[in-house]
Amino acid sequence: MARGINSVSHKNFWMCADTLDEKKNEKLKKIIDDYFEKQEILTEFKQREEGQDEKQPSPQEVSQAIADIRQLISLHGHEHRFNGRAIARIFHGISSPCFPAQTWGRARRFWRSNMNLDFNFLVKLAVQEIIKLR
Numbered sequence: 001m002a003r004g005i006n007s008v009s010h011k012n013f014w015m016c017a018d019t020l021d022e023k024k025n026e027k028l029k030k031i032i033d034d035y036f037e038k039q040e041i042l043t044e045f046k047q048r049e050e051g052q053d054e055k056q057p058s059p060q061e062v063s064q065a066i067a068d069i070r071q072l073i074s075l076h077g078h079e080h081r082f083n084g085r086a087i088a089r090i091f092h093g094i095s096s097p098c099f100p101a102q103t104w105g106r107a108r109r110f111w112r113s114n115m116n117l118d119f120n121f122l123v124k125l126a127v128q129e130i131i132k133l134r
Contacts, residue, residue, distance in 0.1 A: 004031035057117050065091070065114050065122065069129045072110050084127035088119050 008024040008031070010016045057065075069087055076082075086099060093112030095101035104111050114122060 004028075004035075057121065061114075061117060062125070065117055065125055066129060068110060068113055069126050070133070073130070073133060082126075082130065084123040084125075084130065087126035087130075088122035091115070091117075091122055092119055 005028070008028045068091065072087060072090065073082060080086075080098070086096070089096055090099055090104055090107075090110050091112070091114035093101070093105075093115065095104075101111075117125075
């Protein structure tokens, strides 16, 4: 795909700014049509739509995330009221008004520590652990 697009592109934008090159235009349309007509791409898209492409986390990743959740709550639970979404945001390094990156980025132990896990999976896991710790 990249080679095809490079074959119809110009080195600088001003080389094609005034006139339309019909040959290159038609060639680009054909490249794009051919790309989206490939069966592998359609199959891959259908698999993603059906949810078959989702990777399940390993038991080691899950146990590490649970340990991180418990440590975060035990260290900072007296200062902050955590919910599952807030914990997942910290573990993915997503800033929020209550948990800004400037402050929580210094807590490298937790900030962006579980980016390999799905965000929604982390939310569910954190909610389960919060309920267990009550």
